[in-house]
Amino acid sequence: MDGHRFAVSRLLPPPGLPRAIAYQSAMVAVGSGTFLTGSIVFFTEVLGLSAVQIGVGFSIAGLAGVATSLPLGALADRIGGQRSWAVGALGSALTFAAYPLVMSFVGFVVLMVVAAVTDSFANAGRTIYTADAMPAGDRVRTMAYARSYLNAGFTLGTGLGAVALAFDSAAALVAMVLLNSALSLLNAGLVTRLPAAPVVRHDRAATASRWAVLKDLPYVTTAVLLAVMMFHSVILVEILPLWAITHTDAPKPLLGAMLALNTVLVITLQVPASRGADSLPGAARLIRRGALVTALACPVAALAGRTGGGWTVVALLGVVVLVTTTELWFSAALWFVQTNVPPAASRGVYLGTAQTISSAADVFAPVGLTLLAIQTGGWGWWVVAAIFVGCALAAGPAVGWVARTSRIDAGADAPPPSSSTPDSEAAVRPTSA
Structure with a gap:
């Protein structure tokens, strides 16, 4: 009990x-x-x-x-x-x-x-x-x-x-x-x-600085990185099921089991998987780990096209577990960046900028990933893996650049989010004058 x-x-x-x-x-x-x-x-x-x-x-x-x-x-x-x-x-x-x-x-x-x-x-x-x-x-x-x-x-x-x-x-x-x-x-x-x-006080200086996100190159660069990382979702929802029914001998009912497995993992593991997303270095680590895990999942998906019977099922379910792990870690890192990096008076504009970049990437991701993973017959999975390895290598420098950059909030120069005292509101949220 x-x-x-x-x-x-x-x-x-x-x-x-x-x-x-x-x-x-x-x-x-x-x-x-x-x-x-x-x-x-x-x-x-x-x-x-x-x-x-x-x-x-x-x-x-x-x-x-x-x-x-x-x-x-x-x-x-x-x-x-x-x-x-x-x-x-x-x-x-x-x-x-x-x-x-x-x-x-x-x-x-x-x-x-x-x-x-x-x-x-x-x-x-x-x-x-x-x-x-x-x-x-x-x-x-x-x-x-x-x-x-x-x-x-x-x-x-x-x-x-x-x-x-x-x-x-x-x-x-x-x-x-x-x-x-x-x-x-x-x-x-x-x-x-x-x-x-x-x-949140909106004085004239804060209003003028709200659009500074368009000049915040470190943040925009990181937003592009996060948009590319979102390709993992396209892989899980669209590309992997399409690969399973066109290039493997997996039974069609397995598609429902794959979705159910992802759902159960997210419901039960999202909260514990978010540990560590309490600072920018922590967020960078989760992004890097998530990218490497999906990079590992890609050749496993390719392997599923060459196996048969139970081994195909095991391989495809293994890919779901790996990509879902990326989903859990990436989500936690994304939330920290969304809520702690933007100045308090400009969170909406920062979110809007990131959403614009992400939506633009969404336009090309399904077609591009389909051409790479499906139309190549399988070898394109290695190219997709290389993309995620690139994300892993870029995570530390990109997020570190964000951490070193000061931003303006409510008319006061604010220090960048601190990595040493992440639980302090003053450390991660720019101060107001």
């Missing part, structure tokens, strides 16, 4: 704000998981859209996300993280409520764009609020719990989506969409009831 209680306590976030954020993450993920499971069926059977129209809608929405990340970040800095989070969640709720009313392709595209913008705004607001409201030493751990609970909620949502699809009716598909809308609306209301974060 004591062992059971200990196991449960490890999965339970600390009381107060960390627990509230985790629970809300799970709730929102139930809605998004439900919707995403049946969204394509809803778009085709209820809205009457073609596959080409759906693809064009996703592409336009993606471009809108790239174009609006930076201005949305600036707006989030201006009105505050909590308000941005609430407004974005409310916008998402209204958008999904409007989906069943769509009568044309143009209306679909408009809603897709609005959904992308409101989701981006809500995510930026949540990150800014977490950074503002939590002590420096608790930010990464809080976000780790939130991500663990998000995955649990998403898993439940996919189950609900499957149930909706089983009814094979338009009413069930519409109900699936409206559930997502209702949970987003509830989330918006709950966000407004969270404790207010400390007010």
